[in-house]
Amino acid sequence: MNVGFPSSDDKGLLRGVTLSNFLQLVEMEGNTCMLEISCGRIKQKGFLFINGGVLFDAECGSLFGLGAAKEMIKWVDVEILIRELPKSKMVRKIDESLTSLILLVLGEEKTAFVPDESASEMEIYDIDLNMDKNGEDNEKQSNTKQETTMDVQKLHETIEVLKKDVGDGLLATDIFGAADGQSIAGHNTQPKASALFNKLTDFITDALTGSGFPALGKYYIMDLVDGNMVIVIPMGSYRWGMLVNGEKTQMGLLLNIVIPKIIDGFEEAITG
Amino acid sequence: MGKELERIFDIVAQRGGFDARMEFASRTGLSKSKVAKAKDTPDLKQKLLKIAAEVLGREINDFD
Known part of the structure; x- marks a missing residue:
């Protein structure tokens, strides 16, 4: 056993x-x-x-x-x-990872999910979009710390957008925590890859810093054999990794349309 | 509606990657799609620019 x-x-x-x-x-x-x-x-x-x-x-x-x-x-x-x-x-x-499934069930039970300690400790502003015409907002309110919660349902909807837009070209994808490499949502989830690519992303970030190079931008891409590619998108407390078949995926569409769209979706999930 | 506010999100992503943009969204409690529906008021713009500067570690001097 x-x-x-x-x-x-x-x-x-x-x-x-x-x-x-x-x-x-x-x-x-x-x-x-x-x-x-x-x-x-x-x-x-x-x-x-x-x-x-x-x-x-x-x-x-x-x-x-x-x-x-x-x-x-x-x-x-x-x-x-x-x-x-x-x-x-x-x-x-x-398809779902165990962690993703647990979060899904918690989400369905309407339990707020706090992303991680570092996120909740950040100074968070509660900006009122409905300020009056004179721009007089409540300063006390605007500087109050608030708890960041994750809309798990929105997160899963964003994964569905990626699956729909990339189609057969999407072989696997995971959104994982930057602190622990644990997948919180995905499709054909790969827990080991999530943990390892999380470490790799830390290493790349350190290598760029140590080299005195500019910091990592929106994502990095690895060209793999047989036309496959790995794309990793650092997103603050989280990272989004995906394995795609480049021969079945229109890369221009993925990089310029789909990724901005799923980033918008993820952003909505973390801002509620 | 909110075109200038949306542009701040794009500048943050361009200069700090999605890492910076998610920190910006977390700290403001706003998403790009949400600000797209808001009015571009000078005060709101200044507030977002201030937070963007904090996130990026440098001022956004070339916004206007």
Whole structure:
């Protein structure tokens, strides 16, 4: 069994842990396993099939795939039994990363998501666009710190725009935190690539600074073999990475139309 | 409506990348699409230019 979690007994049974926290750990560690989730409160049981930290499939009563996973993530006070992943469950049926899915469920439950500590500690101005004609605004209000929240639904809509506009050329995409490299939303999400390209972006930023070169602009592009490309867009507390097939993608359209459009969408998601 | 305010967002992105633009959006609490619907008032423009200068670490002297 390709798991190495601490367990409360020899059968790999965990009690008293929060499922969402545990799933983020599984994703971060890149574990492969089947999790049998039991919720005593509602007397239900379900299964999550995870391969290399990526959620492949889920089953819960009459629900399958994404619907089953979303249902189980809502459960509280669960028991988690860690088992070996059956070979029959090696087919990926869920696009979202575990972190993305958790945020989606939290968003649906109308829970505000605070991006990260650094973002919430920034000095934030609450500018009133409806100032009167004399421009007399409330100075006290304009300099008040406010909490930045993420509109998760808007974030997913922005991913959909990218998928629709790039079509088959988009092989994978992730929006990940600059602090930890954890994907918060994406399509055919790649947790390992998110973590590694996050480190790479830090390295490139440091290399430019250390060289006395101008800082990184809007994005960087890597030309890969077989006509593929990686594009990484630094966006403050977040970064957006995408793997595209350049032979199936009109790069002019992507760089000049689609990227500005998704940046606008992401900006709306963080400003509410 | 808001053409000058929109231009500030473009200048921030041009000179500081999307890193700077997202910091600008977070600090103002505004998105480019939101300011597009607002009026270009001198006070609002000055306020945004001030925050843009803070984000970029330099004044935007060539705006007008």
